[in-house]
Structures are given as structure tokens and as C-alpha cells.
Amino acid sequence: MATKIKECSANAYNLTVLAAACEVNDALKSISPRWKMQILYSISIGIKQFSQLKKTFPTLSDQVLGKRLGELVTEGLASKTVVADKTPSQIMYSTTEKGAALLAVILDLYQWATKEWKPSACQITH
Amino acid sequence: MATKIKECSANAYNLTVLAAACEVNDALKSISPRWKMQILYSISIGIKQFSQLKKTFPTLSDQVLGKRLGELVTEGLASKTVVADKTPSQIMYSTTEKGAALLAVILDLYQWATKEWKPSACQITH
């Protein structure tokens, strides 16, 4: 879709660009917030509870975690399940299909990053 | 890489997550700034000059455009060529291989967004 336009005719490219820009903008906006994709990824590999996520990212504060989880749920990338039957009511998160599809793209990004990006010293982003 | 871990052994998943989190974090940070991927994409389809990019994104201000272009160049995603021979010295941008590889991932993201994301009314992000 991107390779054929060379001599750009007035607004033809403009429309193409803007059309592409639109949805990708939303997606980028959804992806960008700090910790968000890491949280989604963590959920996907089995870290499904609030407290576990907290332990996983020690520098991540409660209410940001809560906020991100809320976003993920309202965006349909993750789902929330309450297991209220037993002792202290337990809450589990899991990824939806939509979320899994997104993670596939993110993993592509990860592949790209490790291959083409500066493989700098690995530090947690504080 | 993500599908096999179900029962997570103590810190095994933790290491995995953090290792993944690191490079992807940098990549996400690079990708997130507003207009950046749109600019890179625009360059890739032939909009190679500052003024043309300005015309393409009327609501985008000069110094943000300049900043983004600078970032793209220093990150090795785009390259800058000066054609100083003729009349007013002309500057052309183009995507590097690294940038093209990234765009491929972004297009995947775009595919995902148009398919799985809410296909809402398309408006320019003001």
C-alpha cells in the first residue's frame, strides 16, 4: 500500500496519509501509555491478579496500575473476572482475542527492537 | 514466545517479562510521540521536504515537525540529504532500512487497528 506513490498528485497522497493516520493514531495512543503493553503482556503469560502485577513491577504505583487495567478492560483488550465464591473475593484478568492479536503485533515490534534497535544495557525504566 | 508459559515459576516469568519489557519500552517510547509515525510514513511515500510535510499536516507546528525529524534522523530511522547545489539549498528526507522495517510493523498495527479497533468516525487529531 505504500510503495507505489512517487510523484504525489496534489491531495491524493494526502488522503491516503490521513486515512492511514487516523486509526493508527488511536492505536498508538492506546499503546503508548507507560506500562500498558507490559501489563497486557504479563496478563497474557499468566500474571492475572492485581497483587501479582504489583510484585512484577515494583516501581509501578497502585493507581496507575488500576488505571491501566481499567483502560485495557474498557478497550476490550483484557477482561475482568470476579471469583467471589471463596474466601476473599478474588479478581482475575485475562486477555481477550483482540488483546492477543495486538500482542502479536507488539511482539513483532519487540523483534524489530531487539534486532534493529541499539541493544543497549537493559535497565528497568524508572 | 508467549504462548507456552502457563504455570509461572516464581521469577522465571518475571525475568522473561522484564527482558521483553526493556527493548520494547524503548521502541514504544520512540514510536509514541505525536505525528512521528505519520511523518515517517509520509516520508516513505515520497513527501520528503519540510514544507511538504507542513502542508500535509496543517495543524502540525514547525518546531514539533523539526523535533520529530531530528529524532527520526538521530535514531537512524530517516536520513537527511542536502542538495545545496542549486538555488535555495534544498533538503530531502528519506527512510532508512531500519525505518522501513519499523514501518512494516506499524502497518501491521494499522491492519490490526482497522480490523479489530472501533472503526469510528475519522477525524484529524487536533
Place this chain on the structure above:
DNA sequence: CCGCATCCCTTTGGATACTG
């Protein structure tokens, strides 16, 4: 034509503290 310097405002992330 191609930007940078400065200022300002909005948004975002985090610290602290409190509830079901």
C-alpha cells in the same frame, strides 16, 4: 526554504492517604 528559542498550557505519571 528550513528550521530553532522561548514561553506557556495541557496532559501524564507518581506519592500519599483512605475505602470495600
Place this chain on the structure above:
DNA sequence: CAGTATCCAAAGGGATGCGG
């Protein structure tokens, strides 16, 4: 255990104006 409310500091993006 699983969050929410409030406040605050930092960063990002935009407007204006100037220089090469």
C-alpha cells in the same frame, strides 16, 4: 486483597517570533 481520591511535579506539544 483490590482498588479510588486528591494533590503535585514533570514532560509533551503548541503559539509566537527570530535567524541561516
